[in-house]
Amino acid sequence: MGTPRLVLFDAYGTLFDVYSVSSTAEQIFPGHGARLSVLWRDKQIEYTRLRAMAGRYKPFWDITVDALQYSCEALKLDLTQERQRTLLNVYSSLAAYPENRAVLQNLKDRGVKTAILSNGNSEMLNSAVRSANFHLLLDAVLSVETLQTFKVHASVYQMGLDHFGLRASEALFVSSNCWDACGASWFGLPTLWVNRMNMPLDRLDVRPTATGCDLNAVVPLM
Numbered sequence: 001m002g003t004p005r006l007v008l009f010d011a012y013g014t015l016f017d018v019y020s021v022s023s024t025a026e027q028i029f030p031g032h033g034a035r036l037s038v039l040w041r042d043k044q045i046e047y048t049r050l051r052a053m054a055g056r057y058k059p060f061w062d063i064t065v066d067a068l069q070y071s072c073e074a075l076k077l078d079l080t081q082e083r084q085r086t087l088l089n090v091y092s093s094l095a096a097y098p099e100n101r102a103v104l105q106n107l108k109d110r111g112v113k114t115a116i117l118s119n120g121n122s123e124m125l126n127s128a129v130r131s132a133n134f135h136l137l138l139d140a141v142l143s144v145e146t147l148q149t150f151k152v153h154a155s156v157y158q159m160g161l162d163h164f165g166l167r168a169s170e171a172l173f174v175s176s177n178c179w180d181a182c183g184a185s186w187f188g189l190p191t192l193w194v195n196r197m198n199m200p201l202d203r204l205d206v207r208p209t210a211t212g213c214d215l216n217a218v219v220p221l222m
Helices: 016-026 032-056 060-073 079-091 101-111 122-132 154-164 177-189 215-221
Strands: 008-009 111-119 139-143 170-173 191-194 210-212
Touching: 008 154, 016 079, 016 101, 016 154, 060 079, 060 122, 101 111, 101 215, 111 122, 111 154, 122 139, 122 215, 139 177, 154 170, 154 177, 170 177, 170 215, 177 191, 191 215
Parallel strands: 008 111, 008 170, 111 139, 170 191, 191 210
Antiparallel strands: none
16 A cells, blocks of 8 residues: 555544444433444444435435434333434534544644545534534545435445545545445555454455554554
8 A cells, every 4th residue: 555645534433433422312311321322323324225225315414313213212212302402412513532633633744635535414524523623634524415325335435536536546545434444445445444442354355454443543554
């Protein structure tokens, strides 16, 4: 792998902690916060895959709402409108991982282009970026909404390259989701899997180019 001119970051789970909502969920539903946050995330991703396969696009924010409603019903939790609003407000400004700012600043100082490439729709992505105060550290925030599909469709990864007019060999794709890193590897991008939870490699007959335990693993690849 050559020195990247561009680093494309997944957003949810990579830059923003999707499980940081669990503390609020625990306050609302004592004893169920962790289970709710995990099921919510799993259904959210499942719905994107089903909709991508069927060609039934729906904005990621709406899917997030659907996944929350399903998860609460499955766990027999009383999701009132007020409780839903509270949880979604937290989701719109998820906590960023603590090392992210220094890594993004390092890349900016090196003159490396950076962008988010995400399933999220633009409104929710921009809200998260503003909340984390990352807007001056990113060159672009790219959403699949312009394509009306989701990862791991090849067109998503191609969009990231097209936006900057670069080849796959000139970029690095970074995700904490192994399936996403594998999808980008299938496409032909050099990839970094940020394995924050020490999970096993997905059995997809492909390996990410590199693996690390947090976003600091990007820096040695520059």
